Amino acid sequence: MVFSLYEKAGQMQKILVAGATGYLGKFVVWELSERGYWIRALVRNQAKLDRTGPFLEPSVKDRTNKVFIGEVTKPETLKGVCDGIDIVFSSVGITHQKDKLSYQNVDYRGNKNESLIHPHLNLHTFR
DSSP states (O other): OOOOOOOBTTBOOEEEEETTTSHHHHHHHHHHHHTTOEEEEEESOGGGGGOOOTTSOOOOGGGOSEEEEOOTTOGGGOTTTTTTOSEEEEOOOOSSOOTTOOHIIIIIIIHHHHHHSSTTSOOSEEO
16 A cells, blocks of 8 residues: 655644444554554444454554544534544445445445535545
8 A cells, every 4th residue: 555645744643544444444544553643543333443354354443543433424423523633534435235325325425424524624635
């Protein structure tokens, strides 16, 4: 993975990883923590941070600095998720439909909800 992140003079960058308990999210959290970034994990189920996945996804419970419990499909649960955050990395998406949610609900609207929660923030990057 290649990350090109902005430097913040004399301060550790704070990154929100949305979908941190999923396949991609766990690898992103692991890599960012290896590189010394401060990480807030946005998750629906905090217990999943401690589980390894069936495809060698690592446990990332000890790799996050803060956990924020919320659902991207429910904007009211995201209040404050971006507070103090410099970069948002979203690995939110569904691989199969469940909970009567569609790809449109999660992949499009969920990610849109994240980016619109605090439009006044001067986020360097939303990926």
